[in-house]
Amino acid sequence: MQPSDTPNIPAASEILSAADIPADMTPSQFRRLCREGRFATHTSGVCPGYAQANLIVLPYEDAFDFLLFAQRNPKPCPLLEVTEPGVRLTQICAEDCDIATDFPRYRVYKDGQLVCEPTDVSDIWRDDLVAFVIGCSFSFESDLIEAGIEIRHNTLGCNVPMYITNIPCKPAGKMRGNMVVSMRPLPPQDVVRATMISGAIPKVHGAPIHIGDPSVIGIKDVMRPDFGDPVTINPGEVPVFWPCGVTPQSVVMSVKPKFAITHAPGHMLITDQKNINLRVQ
Amino acid sequence: MQPSDTPNIPAASEILSAADIPADMTPSQFRRLCREGRFATHTSGVCPGYAQANLIVLPYEDAFDFLLFAQRNPKPCPLLEVTEPGVRLTQICAEDCDIATDFPRYRVYKDGQLVCEPTDVSDIWRDDLVAFVIGCSFSFESDLIEAGIEIRHNTLGCNVPMYITNIPCKPAGKMRGNMVVSMRPLPPQDVVRATMISGAIPKVHGAPIHIGDPSVIGIKDVMRPDFGDPVTINPGEVPVFWPCGVTPQSVVMSVKPKFAITHAPGHMLITDQKNINLRVQ
Numbered sequence: 438m439q440p441s442d443t444p445n446i447p448a449a450s451e452i453l454s455a456a457d458i459p460a461d462m463t464p465s466q467f468r469r470l471c472r473e474g475r476f477a478t479h480t481s482g483v484c485p486g487y488a489q490a491n492l493i494v495l496p497y498e499d500a501f502d503f504l505l506f507a508q509r510n511p512k513p514c515p516l517l518e519v520t521e522p523g524v525r526l527t528q529i530c531a532e533d534c535d536i537a538t539d540f541p542r543y544r545v546y547k548d549g550q551l552v553c554e555p556t557d558v559s560d561i562w563r564d565d566l567v568a569f570v571i572g573c574s575f576s577f578e579s580d581l582i583e584a585g586i587e588i589r590h591n592t593l594g595c596n597v598p599m600y601i602t603n604i605p606c607k608p609a610g611k612m613r614g615n616m617v618v619s620m621r622p623l624p625p626q627d628v629v630r631a632t633m634i635s636g637a638i639p640k641v642h643g644a645p646i647h648i649g650d651p652s653v654i655g656i657k658d659v660m661r662p663d664f665g666d667p668v669t670i671n672p673g674e675v676p677v678f679w680p681c682g683v684t685p686q687s688v689v690m691s692v693k694p695k696f697a698i699t700h701a702p703g704h705m706l707i708t709d710q711k712n713i714n715l716r717v718q
Numbered sequence: 719m720q721p722s723d724t725p726n727i728p729a730a731s732e733i734l735s736a737a738d739i740p741a742d743m744t745p746s747q748f749r750r751l752c753r754e755g756r757f758a759t760h761t762s763g764v765c766p767g768y769a770q771a772n773l774i775v776l777p778y779e780d781a782f783d784f785l786l787f788a789q790r791n792p793k794p795c796p797l798l799e800v801t802e803p804g805v806r807l808t809q810i811c812a813e814d815c816d817i818a819t820d821f822p823r824y825r826v827y828k829d830g831q832l833v834c835e836p837t838d839v840s841d842i843w844r845d846d847l848v849a850f851v852i853g854c855s856f857s858f859e860s861d862l863i864e865a866g867i868e869i870r871h872n873t874l875g876c877n878v879p880m881y882i883t884n885i886p887c888k889p890a891g892k893m894r895g896n897m898v899v900s901m902r903p904l905p906p907q908d909v910v911r912a913t914m915i916s917g918a919i920p921k922v923h924g925a926p927i928h929i930g931d932p933s934v935i936g937i938k939d940v941m942r943p944d945f946g947d948p949v950t951i952n953p954g955e956v957p958v959f960w961p962c963g964v965t966p967q968s969v970v971m972s973v974k975p976k977f978a979i980t981h982a983p984g985h986m987l988i989t990d991q992k993n994i995n996l997r998v999q
Contacts, residue, residue, distance in 0.1 A: 501781055504786065504789065505785065508797055516789055519789055521890070607810070639920075
């Protein structure tokens with residue numbers, strides 16, 4: 438067994454899950470585990486206090502349209518960083534961070550079709566690729582948890598349920614598609630607090646987009662999410678819906694660019710940015 | 719004398735200044751005056767409550783770099799709207815609004831050199847031009863005034879003083895340059911209030927970038943601004959500096975793109991957006 442170079446990190450031969458990651462592991466240490474292919478699953482709860490991030494990578498020919506799409510739709514697409522064409526190393530959201538290796542798992546699309554889900558995309562990286570690193574609802578969840586609000590999918594140990602809605606995003610060039618939302622069921626007395634707390638963090642989706650009846654935003658069966666896992670809604674609880682960073686994946690699937698890379702849902706980048714620094718300032 | 723088609727608007731033969739504009743004129747009516755070439759001066763105080771906007775127009779070949787620059791530097795470059803290539807009509811910040819005619823006055827740059835200051839750029843508009851409509855500090859000024867804070871350049875009836883600082887913006891592609899700031903002198907008891915009030919409106923520059931000694935941010939003589947007019951600083955008053963939407967003009971002057979159009983400083987677009995809707999929500 439190869440010894441780990443950092444005391445808190447399990448030995449290199451082990452395949453790890455979020456439960457194996459010590460709470461005091463730094464984002465930089467965690468990204469190294471991903472880079473070494475030793476962590477390839479959901480990141481919920483990893484490195485608490487640090488912002489996690491979604492990814493979409495597009496060729497330069499599509500980059501202006503997508504950047505404009507994100508500018509027009511900041512709630513589902515809050516940009517934490519956009520790289521220059523071909524650049525793999527981030528400059529803003531993390532140091533020593535390689536876009537092509539430091540997510541636990543990726544999805545590769547050709548002409549809008551999912552072709553593989555590798556843990557490393559350095560072998561298919563190209564000089565014309567632009568990476569969009571997008572804020573994630575895990576950031577405001579940590580504030581909700583701190584306020585004593587139960588996050589159901591955490592309690593159940595599953596992924597958050599996500600739905601493609603009937604809410605159109607503002608189109609930009611060839612980019613168009615409906616908003617994807619994540620859902621958390623809340624007891625009535627927590628709804629306003631959760632709205633205000635998340636609303637103070639517009640850099641990571643901000644306030645809910647809808648509270649209550651799922652059919653109003655085109656969700657036919659709340660127990661059958663389009664991404665992630667279904668969660669229990671107890672009697673009297675209200676489903677609360679937030680704009681979701683998986684929206685770009687929905688756009689990719691409907692627009693069908695020649696080439697795209699995204700993160701695999703729930704398999705996020707752990708950035709060096711503290712959630713607290715994403716609040717309005 | 720040709721009769722005006724709207725009771726509040728002076729007759730068409732008149733050349734107008736801000737003092738001629740009735741407080742109840744709508745942004746749409748005001749933009750029509752600009753389109754007709756009848757208003758071609760500073761817009762401070764026009765259509766109170768509505769957001770005013772800066773402009774930079776660049777060819778598509780420079781548009782990704784500038785959009786990335788704005789994404790990385792949201793404080794000096796808060797985007798209210800970005801148009802698709804060649805499109806002159808706005809879709810988001812105003813209805814029936816023509817980018818090429820509805821600012822009171824423009825500046826046209828070739829290879830970074832100012833070549834003219836027309837009141838209409840429709841004759842030089844091109845299919846590859848992308849317009850960036852950028853928030854303006856006049857929006858938070860109206861909140862400061864409502865809070866009883868004196869805005870010196872308003873009291874003096876002149877333009878706000880603006881300075882090129884030593885604060886580098888985050889570069890993006892070929893776009894790089896130092897931040898331009900606007901300055902308002904405040905009595906010490908108003909500094910914190912002004913910081914908090916403006917900080918609640920991040921979509922239009924947000925909180926100050928610097929409070930106090932101008933030399934700290936590279937301003938040699940606060941009485942000799944790089945743009946706008948100098949204003950009196952009374953004994954005991956503190957100069958407070960906000961990121962300024964003229965920053966893109968400074969970038970254009972240093973980067974020297976082949977072609978660019980901006981608004982003339984102080985000659986802003988009056989949008990249909992209420993300032994109150996630019997607050998965090």
